[in-house]
Structures are given as structure tokens and as C-alpha cells.
Amino acid sequence: MGCFRNVFKGLLIGAANLLPGISGGTMAIALDVYETLIEALCLCVRRPLESLKCLWPYLLGGLLGLAGVTFLVEKTLTRFPYLTILLFGGMVLGGLPAIVTKIQLKRVNIKHAIFFFLGVLLTLGMSSLSAQTPQQADGPWLILFILGFFLSLSMLIPGVSGSLILITLGYYDGLVSACRHVLSGIYQPDWLILTDAFSWLLPFGLGLGLGMLSFSKVVAFLISHYATLTYCFMLGIMLGSLWLMLKDIPFFSLSLCHQVLGMGLFVGGIECTYLLEK
Numbered sequence: 001m002g003c004f005r006n007v008f009k010g011l012l013i014g015a016a017n018l019l020p021g022i023s024g025g026t027m028a029i030a031l032d033v034y035e036t037l038i039e040a041l042c043l044c045v046r047r048p049l050e051s052l053k054c055l056w057p058y059l060l061g062g063l064l065g066l067a068g069v070t071f072l073v074e075k076t077l078t079r080f081p082y083l084t085i086l087l088f089g090g091m092v093l094g095g096l097p098a099i100v101t102k103i104q105l106k107r108v109n110i111k112h113a114i115f116f117f118l119g120v121l122l123t124l125g126m127s128s129l130s131a132q133t134p135q136q137a138d139g140p141w142l143i144l145f146i147l148g149f150f151l152s153l154s155m156l157i158p159g160v161s162g163s164l165i166l167i168t169l170g171y172y173d174g175l176v177s178a179c180r181h182v183l184s185g186i187y188q189p190d191w192l193i194l195t196d197a198f199s200w201l202l203p204f205g206l207g208l209g210l211g212m213l214s215f216s217k218v219v220a221f222l223i224s225h226y227a228t229l230t231y232c233f234m235l236g237i238m239l240g241s242l243w244l245m246l247k248d249i250p251f252f253s254l255s256l257c258h259q260v261l262g263m264g265l266f267v268g269g270i271e272c273t274y275l276l277e278k
Contacts, residue, residue: 003057009033010061017062017155018069018163018176019091024155033058038156041216070179082249086262090269092164092242097274099238102231112232119236123165123244141203147171148207155212156219157234164241175200 013033017024028034040054076084103112147169154162166172181197222230251259 006033006057007061007064010058011065011068012061013058014062014065015069016065018066019088019161024162025157038216038220041156041212042220044213044216066179067183070176070183082251082254083258083262083265085245085249087265087269088164089242089245090266091272092161092238092245092269093266094270094272094274095161096235096238099231099235103228103235108228108232112228115229116232116236119233119238120240121236123237123240141199144171144200145203145207148204148209149211149214150207152208152211153215153219155208156215157223157230161238161241164245167245175204 009028013024013027016027025034028037036054037058040051043051043054147166151162151165154165163172166175178197178200181193182201184193251262254262
């Protein structure tokens with residue numbers, strides 16, 4: 001029973017990593033498995049079998065979560081882009097209290113403010129970058145590897161949404177499409193589709209795995225010794241991401257029905273994240 005429970009927790013964490021505004025690390029904390037996962041990752045090199053024994057149900061659940069959300073996210077972003085973004089924006093806003101409560105406000109000083117603004121500036125700076133989609137490129141292997149390597153931090157640091165960073169950089173739609181192509185290529189075998197999809201997913205996955213192994217000890221050290229600075233930086237990233245998501249929505253140009261529905265989804269996103277993180 002414990003194994004199935006861990007698979008289900010992994011499923012929720014995997015789904016959270018694919019949903020913009022939801023942090024897989026935050027979900028892991030909410031499910032009370034964050035420290036377990038960090039410790040297991042730190043053991044990968046020294047005691048790989050012990051690490052794998054702990055991680056495999058979460059990895060299996062994570063893959064199931066990614067597969068389950070892939071179709072839903074792509075369809076909603078295509079058919080209802082503004083409503084979907086408002087929902088995700090609400091999720092980002094709903095995740096802020098989880099970060100704020102970790103910052104010891106009585107001890108905040110100019111150094112913490114600097115780290116906060118560095119997080120904001122980093123996120124806003126990333127918005128100037130762009131990426132090609134799988135249909136427009138043969139597969140930028142090195143870029144995807146580097147992206148996966150550094151994006152692994154978003155899976156290790158609570159409060160940072162990796163999918164939101166992918167949206168900012170322009171790679172989110174492409175990687176979600178690649179995941180969908182893998183699923184459809186397996187269901188109806190098509191080696192050409194699978195090859196194209198893996199030309200994106202393989203380098204990204206290798207970078208992601210190597211990054212998680214490399215950064216797990218660093219993240220554990222930073223959160224343990226410099227928690228307030230780390231969370232100030234993450235708070236800046238989240239607020240910068242929220243601005244980037246919402247700034248281009250022509251809210252007052254939408255129909256009244258879509259405005260009401262959009263606000264309902266925005267508030268619902270706030271409540272959803274709040275409940276998931278309780």
C-alpha cells in the first residue's frame with residue numbers, strides 16, 4: 001500500500017511540474033516527501049541501489065503524471081489561451097504564500113531585497129529569449145541539454161515553476177508536443193514521429209537528470225544554510241513570472257462572458273494552489 005501511495009504522490013508531483021504556476025518542489029513539500037527525495041538524490045552516486053529503491057515509485061508516478069497532463073494542457077492552451085493563462089496566473093499567485101511564509105520577515109535586510117530583485121530581473125531578462133518549436137527546427141540538442149540541466153533547479157527548489165520558465169523561454173509548447181508525439185507514436189507505432197520527439201526529449205532529459213544529480217546537494221545546502229536569501233530569490237522569480245504571464249492578456253477586449261469566466265478561473269487557480277499546498 002505504501003508503494004502505491006508513493007506512486008500516486010509521484011503522479012501529483014509529475015503533473016505539477018508540467019502545469020505552469022505549480023512547482024513540483026512545492027508539491028513535494030505539501031505531500032511531505034521533499035526531504036526524502038533530496039536525500040535519495042544525494043545518495044545516487046555513493047549508494048545508487050538504495051537511492052533507486054527509494055526513488056522508483058516517485059519516478060514511475062511522475063511519468064504517469066506527465067503523460068496524463070500532456071494532452072489536457074496542449075488542448076486548453078490551443079483552444080482557450082487567455083482563459084488558460086488566467087487560470088495558471090491564479091495558480092502562481094496562490095503559490096506565493098508558501099514562499100512568503102518561509103521568509104523570516106523580521107530578519108529581512110538590504111541583502112535579501114537585492115536577491116529578491118535579482119530574481120525579478122532574471123525572469124524579466126529571460127523573456128527576451130526565444131526558441132524554435134519542433135516543427136521549425138531539427139533539434140537544438142546542446143541548447144536543450146543546457147536548458148534541462150539548469151531547469152532541474154526548478155524541480156529541486158520549492159516555489160519555482162519549471163513549466164513557467166519554459167513558457168517564458170518559448171520551449172514549453174514544443175516539449176509538451178514532443179511528449180504527446182511519444183504517447184501517440186507508442187499507441188500507433190510511427191518511428192518517424194518517435195525519432196522527432198526524442199530528438200527533443202532525449203537531450204532535455206539527459207540534462208535534467210544530470211542537473212538534478214549535480215544540484216541536489218547544492219540545493220540542500222542553500223536551503224539549510226541560506227534559507228531566507230534563497231526564498232527571497234525564488235519570490236522574485238515567481239512575481240516576475242506572474243507579470244510576464246498576465247501583461248499581454250487583452251482582458252478588457254474580451255467578451256463579458258470570458259471576463260467573468262476568466263476571473264473565476266483566476267480565483268479558482270489561487271484557491272487550487274492554496275489547497276494543494278496545505
